[in-house]
Amino acid sequence: MAQYSLRHYGVSSWQLSPSMIVLHFTESDTASSARNTFANDSPNLGELPGTCAHYIVAQNGDVWQIVPTNIRCRHVIGLNDRAIGIEMVQRTYGHSSTWADQQILGRPAQIGAVLALIRSLQRRYGISSGNVIGHAMANQAPQFRDLEGWRNDHTDWQTQDALEVRRRLAAIR
Numbered sequence: 764m765a766q767y768s769l770r771h772y773g774v775s776s777w778q779l780s781p782s783m784i785v786l787h788f789t790e791s792d793t794a795s796s797a798r799n800t801f802a803n804d805s806p807n808l809g810e811l812p813g814t815c816a817h818y819i820v821a822q823n824g825d826v827w828q829i830v831p832t833n834i835r836c837r838h839v840i841g842l843n844d845r846a847i848g849i850e851m852v853q854r855t856y857g858h859s860s861t862w863a864d865q866q867i868l869g870r871p872a873q874i875g876a877v878l879a880l881i882r883s884l885q886r887r888y889g890i891s892s893g894n895v896i897g898h899a900m901a902n903q904a905p906q907f908r909d910l911e912g913w914r915n916d917h918t919d920w921q922t923q924d925a926l927e928v929r930r931r932l933a934a935i936r
């Protein structure tokens with residue numbers, strides 16, 4: 764991860780001081796299949812380490828921490844040096860990403876666990892809700908930066924759906 768960080772961000776470090784949270788969905792049916800994908804550590808876009816995320820939240824609300832939040836992992840191009848990644852178990856089944864986001868928003872056990880997790884991370888690291896973004900928003904984030912010119916091509920968590928997450932965060936305090 765330090766070598767990846769040197770190539771993409773210009774500084775050799777695997778350590779994370781999180782200042783953002785990026786929302787994802789897994790495009791898998793279960794938390795364990797998502798975890799296994801990360802555990803394979805196979806090259807992504809020709810580079811190692813493989814993709815991963817800090818947390819996976821199952822549809823029943825179980826929260827699995829995969830990577831400590833002081834270690835970087837590859838879940839979002841351009842922001843891996845500053846962002847915690849939260850994966851929510853959901854597939855699109857041929858529908859749009861917004862449809863998939865809405866399935867999660869409509870599942871109280873899962874989205875409730877996600878909101879509680881985000882709130883606790885916000886308190887711990889002083890992360891504002893404006894820095895809780897969807898993966899689909901990453902290329903437009905002011906903090907986005909990749910020295911190899913990589914861009915995200917993922918559409919999980921569209922802007923309007925991430926804004927709904929922010930609204931719900933504001934409501935729970």
Ligand SMILES: [Zn+2]
Pocket residue numbers: 786787788838898917919
């Ligand atoms: Zn994603």
